Amino acid sequence: MNNLQLDKQHQQYVKKLKREKYEIVTWQIFILLAFLSLWELAGRLTWIDPLLFSYPTKIASLFLTKLYDGSLLLHTSVTLLETVAGFMIGTVLGTAFAAVLWWSRKASKISDPYLVVLNSMPKVALGPIIIVALGPGYLSIITMGASISIIITTLVIYHAFHTVEPNYIKVIRSFGGNKKQIFREVILPASFPAIISTLKVNVGLSWVGVIVGEFLVSKQGLGYMIIYGFQVFNFTLVLLSLFMIAIFSSIMYLGVEWLERKLIKH
Amino acid sequence: MSFLQLNAISHVYLTESAAKEALSDLSFSIAEGEFVSLLGPSGCGKSTLLSIISGLLQPTEGTVSLQNKMIQSPGERMGYMLQQDYLFPWKTIEDNCYIGLKLLNKLTPEKKEITLALLDSMGLSDVRHAYPDQLSGGMRQRVALVRTLATDPDLLLLDEPFSALDYQTKLKLEDLVFQTLKAHQKTAILVTHDIGEAIAMSDRIILLSPRPGKIAKIFQVPSQLQTLLPFEARNDPVFPENFQMIWKELDSLEQSPT
Ligand SMILES: Nc1ncnc2c1ncn2[C@@H]1O[C@H](COP(=O)(O)OP(=O)(O)O)[C@@H](O)[C@H]1O
Numbered sequence: 197m198n199n200l201q202l203d204k205q206h207q208q209y210v211k212k213l214k215r216e217k218y219e220i221v222t223w224q225i226f227i228l229l230a231f232l233s234l235w236e237l238a239g240r241l242t243w244i245d246p247l248l249f250s251y252p253t254k255i256a257s258l259f260l261t262k263l264y265d266g267s268l269l270l271h272t273s274v275t276l277l278e279t280v281a282g283f284m285i286g287t288v289l290g291t292a293f294a295a296v297l298w299w300s301r302k303a304s305k306i307s308d309p310y311l312v313v314l315n316s317m318p319k320v321a322l323g324p325i326i327i328v329a330l331g332p333g334y335l336s337i338i339t340m341g342a343s344i345s346i347i348i349t350t351l352v353i354y355h356a357f358h359t360v361e362p363n364y365i366k367v368i369r370s371f372g373g374n375k376k377q378i379f380r381e382v383i384l385p386a387s388f389p390a391i392i393s394t395l396k397v398n399v400g401l402s403w404v405g406v407i408v409g410e411f412l413v414s415k416q417g418l419g420y421m422i423i424y425g426f427q428v429f430n431f432t433l434v435l436l437s438l439f440m441i442a443i444f445s446s447i448m449y450l451g452v453e454w455l456e457r458k459l460i461k462h
Numbered sequence: 463m464s465f466l467q468l469n470a471i472s473h474v475y476l477t478e479s480a481a482k483e484a485l486s487d488l489s490f491s492i493a494e495g496e497f498v499s500l501l502g503p504s505g506c507g508k509s510t511l512l513s514i515i516s517g518l519l520q521p522t523e524g525t526v527s528l529q530n531k532m533i534q535s536p537g538e539r540m541g542y543m544l545q546q547d548y549l550f551p552w553k554t555i556e557d558n559c560y561i562g563l564k565l566l567n568k569l570t571p572e573k574k575e576i577t578l579a580l581l582d583s584m585g586l587s588d589v590r591h592a593y594p595d596q597l598s599g600g601m602r603q604r605v606a607l608v609r610t611l612a613t614d615p616d617l618l619l620l621d622e623p624f625s626a627l628d629y630q631t632k633l634k635l636e637d638l639v640f641q642t643l644k645a646h647q648k649t650a651i652l653v654t655h656d657i658g659e660a661i662a663m664s665d666r667i668i669l670l671s672p673r674p675g676k677i678a679k680i681f682q683v684p685s686q687l688q689t690l691l692p693f694e695a696r697n698d699p700v701f702p703e704n705f706q707m708i709w710k711e712l713d714s715l716e717q718s719p720t
């Protein structure tokens with residue numbers, strides 16, 4: 197086959213890929229628009245109870261009102277800060293604990309049953325105790341956001357540290373490398389993929405911890421907006437909060453994916 | 463006084479289920495610049511012996527000394543090459559070659575230059591910024607050789623470095639390693655289970671018998687083969703008779719009841 201023919205085939209193939217992608221995006225937009233219009237229609241024609249389920253334009257107008265009076269910005273930024281803090285603390289501490297366990301086999305053996313129990317425990321159940329201990333404020337909520345991810349992070353990353361190809365370690369040791377060098381040159385970089393995938397899980401987990409924390413503390417934040425909307429039967433407010441959560445948790449997830457592309461090239 | 467001296471090395475592996483004697487009372491010595499092969503069936507303790515010589519593993523009994531100094535831990539005097547390259551996939555080829563120098567805190571501009579020259583001499587200068595997953599198996603093993611030589615070790619320990627390669631690549635790499643080691647006047651121990659490779663590459667062959675590993679026999683490779691490149695040695699008229707002799711010896715070891 198000559199070059200011209202190959203070129204042509206390649207062009208056709210690229211075209212086909214593009215067409216496929218275009219088709220998928222079209223479907224996605226169509227589904228979204230269909231859903232929103234149907235919802236709007238059903239709400240306005242009272243096929244569904246608009247008091248319970250609201251409808252998109254009503255949510256949008258509430259969004260604008262809340263945006264202008266500044267309260268949306270306040271609640272959203274409070275929740276976002278708490279979530280990011282909880283996420284970072286949970287991930288960093290979890291990774292640090294994993295490093296300690298990797299460093300000392302004895303520590304890992306001794307802590308094993310405790311980790312199993314703590315991991316199987318639903319962390320949000322600790323909420324009331326955390327609030328009593330740390331006071332009803334940011335600190336408790338961030339702690340809840342962090343506590344929900346810390347144990348699972350420790351377990352998953354420790355497992356990743358532990359299963360690094362032993363021959364990589366042998367290479368470092370054969371040059372007289374010490375334990376610290378083994379950790380820095382092999383264990384940590386080899387575990388980046390595992391660390392990134394726990395980050396992805398932790399994004400979701402820290403949102404859970406923070407929202408539940410705000411339910412309990414009930415002062416500020418999107419979780420508070422949900423609970424408040426529920427209590428005064430304003431479901432438009434609840435849906436607006438959910439919408440904000442969906443937007444910002446997606447942005448955080450995209451941030452982790454960006455980090456993944458930066459960290460893991462090969 | 464010999465360059466490397468092993469005195470009554472024994473090693474027992476302790477596991478929960480058993481104590482397994484891997485090596486029993488091994489002694490031999492190697493002269494400077496010599497190329498010695500350790501040949502034996504798989505499981506006879508070759509890798510164990512190499513780990514002990516390198517200082518990675520402490521023998522249950524016995525001592526290893528290099529130039530009259532006891533070996534107790536690995537370091538810059540030894541270069542260890544494994545069966546597979548185990549290049550770090552997250553580092554570039556260049557950085558993979560620097561790792562030994564970096565660990566020894568000796569990553570100076572001069573050393574870097576020497577390492578790059580070595581990389582160049584193996585035909586790898588084009589790929590110095592590439593990552594290992596972009597290279598073929600033969601190229602990767604050549605990079606591993608550069609990584610091992612970069613710290614300028616006195617003794618090279620090669621643990622079946624060609625066994626994961628296809629035949630043609632293996633023959634080419636044998637020649638390259640042979641030439642490189644001779645050019646740098648290195649002393650080397652090659653572990654292999656390939657009789658042809660042992661004859662083609664080495665000056666002396668130490669045949670190990672299994673369960674527990676001990677020296678069964680030592681062969682001196684005819685001097686006319688010692689100086690030839692491995693590929694040429696394989697085609698030399700005296701090669702087949704040497705092969706036959708060692709093959710029979712190895713065969714009798716594997717068949718002897720234990
Ligand atoms: N870490 C270990 N723990 C227990 N037994 C081992 C270990 N490493 C090797 N052995 C045993 O010691 C013997 C020699 O192994 P090895 O030195 O790897 O042989 P070779 O390299 O000649 O194939 C084998 O029977 C093997 O099962």
Ligand SMILES: [Mg+2]
Nearest residue numbers: 508509510621
């Ligand atoms: Mg082996």
